[in-house]
Amino acid sequence: MALRPMYYTRIVGGTLYLTGFVLCAWNIWMTAKDGAPVETTVEVASEVKAAAEPSWVAVALGKPVLLSVVVTVLACSVAFLPPAVSVGVIVVTVGLSIAGAMGFKKARVGGGAASWHHVIEGRALPFTVVVVLAVVAGGIAEIVPTVLTSHAGLATSANKPYSPLELEGRDVFIQEGCYVCHSQMVRTFTWEVQRYGEASTIDDSIFDHPFQWGSKRTGPDLAHEGGMRSNAWHYQHMMDPRSITPGSNMPPYAFLASSKLDFGKTATKVKAMKTLGVPYTDGDVAGAKDSASAAAEKIAAGLARETGQDVAPDSQMTALIAYLQRLGRVPEAPQAAAVTPVVPVGGG
Ligand code: HEC
Known part of the structure; x- marks a missing residue:
């Protein structure tokens, strides 16, 4: 909300800028219109050769x-x-x-x-x-x-790859252009760390292809969003941001609750990430569909309990919530075996 006056300033600046273009077009038009063909002869002096230029x-x-x-x-x-x-x-x-x-x-x-x-x-x-x-x-x-x-x-990364459902949610995040308004990059400045938490490191986005650092904050940084709010909060906020944050500049994304995902394609996405160097196992790829469905069912059941709303488990909403809840948090994975990193094809 504190940014509002700056947006108004931008409107004034942008209007001046556009006016300049209109004037330019008008100028070109008037100049072309007033032009008359030249039918005289003009004498032009030939250029005197300048002194030799330095080597x-x-x-x-x-x-x-x-x-x-x-x-x-x-x-x-x-x-x-x-x-x-x-x-x-x-x-x-x-x-x-x-x-x-x-x-x-x-x-x-x-x-x-x-x-x-x-x-x-x-x-x-x-x-x-x-x-x-x-x-x-x-x-x-x-x-x-x-x-x-x-x-x-x-x-050496302490981070863990996204679960299949989180990966689907990440795609929704990218598809909706959430990165246009939200960064995922806390810089080392004191005021940033005080507001958003620990500064980001390369480890935070090591499995991100492409990374979602963003370049502008109309909304807050989301690097540590995971666990800050409940799933029901995110659901309500996506359905109607202003019902949660009065005056919010964020558009509603209610359609995500009815846009379906095809978990049949999830394995292909996990495999693509594996090709890019994310240490998924073949088992992760094979089990992607079931894993995504199970995780989505759990979120949908929770939402039904807390909000009384029926959200389809295979909706983009559940996947996006799973992704948001993951940001900045490394799940405590039950797997005991050390993860063998895959060297990226083509040198990363
Ligand atoms: C036009 C800019 C804009 C876009 C696009 C946008 N947001 Fe936001 N977002 C905001 C603003 C402004 C706020 C702060 C006010 C509020 O809470 O609604 C916000 C707040 C949030 C919050 C709450 C952060 C917190 O904990 O306080 C989340 C989570 C969020 N957005 C997620 C998303 C996701 C996911 C998308 C894409 C589907 C998205 N936003 C798209 C502007 C945007």
């Missing part, structure tokens, strides 16, 4: 490049330095970047007339190479550690 090497070894390298190395070193030292390094790095940027703003290359930036910008190939390097560096820094640790994570 490749001079550009690549220019002071701005060297400064960028120094700043990048300093910035990266922060990750490895003790906190006290890194604060100093950050101050130096930021200072150096600002001073450098100001100093080079008008820097000329090799005493020529063009600025360094102008020269490199005018050379398509080197500029493309430099831009690609800059973009790729960020991607590599993010992706490589994740790929490297995920295999080890699979072997």
